[in-house]
Amino acid sequence: MKLNYYLLWVEDDDSWFETTSELFKETIIDYGFSPVIERKVSLNEVVEEIVASNLKKYDILLIDFNLKDSKSGDSIIDFLRDKDVYTDIVFYSSDKSLILESVSKHQFEGVYHSDRKEIEDKFEKVFKTTIKKIEEINSMRGLIVGETSELDALIEEHLLVYIQKPYIDSFDCDKFLKTEIFDSSQKRLENLKTSYSEKGISEVFKSFDAIKKWKLLRAILKKNLDKDQYITEFLDANKEYNDEVIDIRNKFAHAQVIVLENGREVLKSQFGDDHFEFGENEFKRIREKLILHRESLLKLKQAKSFS
Template sequence: MKLNYYILWVEDDNSWYETTTELFRETVEGHGFNPIIKRKKTLDEVIQELVDDGLKKYDIFLIDFNLRNSADGSSIIDFLREKNIYTDIIFYSSDKQTIIESIKERELEGVYHSDRKEIEDKFEKVFLTTIKKIEEINSMRGLIVGETSDLDEMIEERLQQCTELDIAKAFDIDKFFNEQILEKEQGKCKWLKAEYEKGGITAILPRLDAIRKLELLRGILKKNKEKHQYIPSFIKVNAPYQSEVIDVRNKFAHSKVIINGDGKEFLKAQIGDNHFEFNEESFKEIRINLKKHRDSLMELKECL
């Protein structure tokens, strides 16, 4: 999921790491991304991570320039650049001047420095530059279409889960099938009915559109509110799913890139007589909503 934002953090002070982590999480989540933070304590651990995973997935590195029981930041800079890893790096230290001199000596690009006291502000500024490529029009269009498709699959998985656990028995699926599916799929009635009679609702789930799947899942859950304390919360969080996910996907499917008088690009969609425009702020809101619905579907999986 490209909504994941990967951070490799090299820090050997447990106390400072624990107190600062939440600040970075809030920044990343506030822009609609999911922070995935991996902590290392020494250069040797960074080298091992390179061997295991290549370090290519990370969006940013946070590195304490003065590690107590390891090579210093200069050695880490040299190691990363020797391996042709050009991910943006923020080095921080109480002695910021040492970092500045080391960066200047090596004429490095994509390397930032910060005092420990300024790290929250510096992280946010660098973070915003790293997500610029993601926020480009075509990247956002691809991200949103891909993410909404993933959410549709997750809803189908939760429906499969409900039927396997028998909680669907509290809901009249036959009535739903006849009134909400057959009546609205006139051209496919005979085929759908045959498949339903042969294999039940799970046999036709892949053929249902996103709205029918959503309505079916919500219908089942509303009949099972007492099964788990999270189900009522999910129903509430999920209530605007159609407008925040399904409708957004439909708008993007009918959108095109427009350049305004200032040369800035934005997306414009027209559905019927309605016009919709998307810019950086609306992209941010969309990402936050997509993350919210993904998180809620993941939590629902755990409680069913």
């Protein structure tokens, strides 16, 4: 699981799907994930999806036990288990006793049941069990490092656009490179100067660390506010990127998990005696910030300046 939370929902009632899916989206967002709800209207479509992908990307399945013109709910469970699909499943029906009878008869595992009227509450409870491992500190470290690496790649992709004409014309590359790069290391300075003079900034920016790439992107964009109306909005949304993405990633990547006397797991910095304590609320805020920064970078990518 990454920041996206994938729900496969099998429901043939258009109206009920549209209204109830909004409630599920709110639940997923409230816990700091980005909801991706994909709908099927028959169990036959689920079978086709299993054949194509074995449902590997989905975090949970939500299935109407009594779909019209479709296989019965217990038959699809047999099929899922026969194909070694063990994703958590929530069956729901207006008559929950039908589900209970089927679960008891076939001894299904990993199957939850709900009355239609209680589906919102049941979904939230099962959803929380599926994200429980994400709340463990080592799992969060992997999620954060992986996600922030993708954000680094998005910044680099933007830079490949904005270091070209006409954007680069209004930006002082010499000043930026001297202040942020050249003066930091004499040996590296000479190598970068040579590369820059021979091939330009397109050759040297790839060697920058994440902070320098972020600063370069913002500095160029500030000189090109007239090129696209979204640039100003992006700069405002992105201004805390260092604290909310790069610094967080570094804390998780360069720290050791230790257990305090009270049994609480914390991250201990490799430098000095500082440690950083993270719990469910902190993890939620981190995920929310990562989603916001990803969305702002993707929106910048879609801006007309890229066309």
